[in-house]
Amino acid sequence: MKNMTMYIVLVIAVLLLTGCKKDNSETNFIPKQPLEFTDDESDILDDIIIDDITEPSSAPEDKQEEPVVTGETTTKYVKLSSYGAILNIRSAPSTEEDNVVGFLVHTEAVEVISIEDGWASILYNDEICYVSEDFLVDFVPPYISPPSPSQ
Numbered sequence: 001m002k003n004m005t006m007y008i009v010l011v012i013a014v015l016l017l018t019g020c021k022k023d024n025s026e027t028n029f030i031p032k033q034p035l036e037f038t039d040d041e042s043d044i045l046d047d048i049i050i051d052d053i054t055e056p057s058s059a060p061e062d063k064q065e066e067p068v069v070t071g072e073t074t075t076k077y078v079k080l081s082s083y084g085a086i087l088n089i090r091s092a093p094s095t096e097e098d099n100v101v102g103f104l105v106h107t108e109a110v111e112v113i114s115i116e117d118g119w120a121s122i123l124y125n126d127e128i129c130y131v132s133e134d135f136l137v138d139f140v141p142p143y144i145s146p147p148s149p150s151q
Contacts, residue, residue: 073111076120076136080106083144093119093130101129107140 078087089102093116102124104110110131113121119130 073113073123076110076112076138077140078104078106078108078110078131078135079137079141080135080144083146087131087135089122089124090130091127093117093121101125101127104131106144109140110136112136 080087083106086103086105088100089104090096091099091101110120110122113123113128115121115133118133120133120136121128121130123129
């Protein structure tokens with residue numbers, strides 16, 4: 001019994017001592033001296049910095065910038081008819097197979113920019129994409145229960 005009490009006291013002492021460590025501050029920090037340059041090196045650095053600031057960055061001409069979306073968006077929710085179904089997000093307002101860029105699931109909220117010709121434009125991965133307007137509703141639809149296992 002005495003040995004058991006001694007072990008318990010020893011364990012408690014070890015736990016208390018390990019919990020009371022010093023602050024883990026960086027004690028071996030040595031500040032570095034600033035770099036010194038000759039006059040020629042200073043002039044070169046100044047020219048580089050000035051050139052970087054004054055020259056506009058050239059973007060590839062073949063890649064056009066996406067328009068910035070300003071104004072109000074409308075929150076809509078995805079409503080699908082069956083459990084596990086998905087709604088394709090498309091890069092263009094058409095049902096071509098090669099323009100699918102993602103998908104949405106039932107009850108997922110989306111911010112709609114506009115709706116034209118049955119297609120809702122949304123912002124997805126910083127790009128304007130499209131989903132079919134037929135699967136969007138104004139309120140959160142009820143959840144779809146998974147199919148029951150057949151016996």
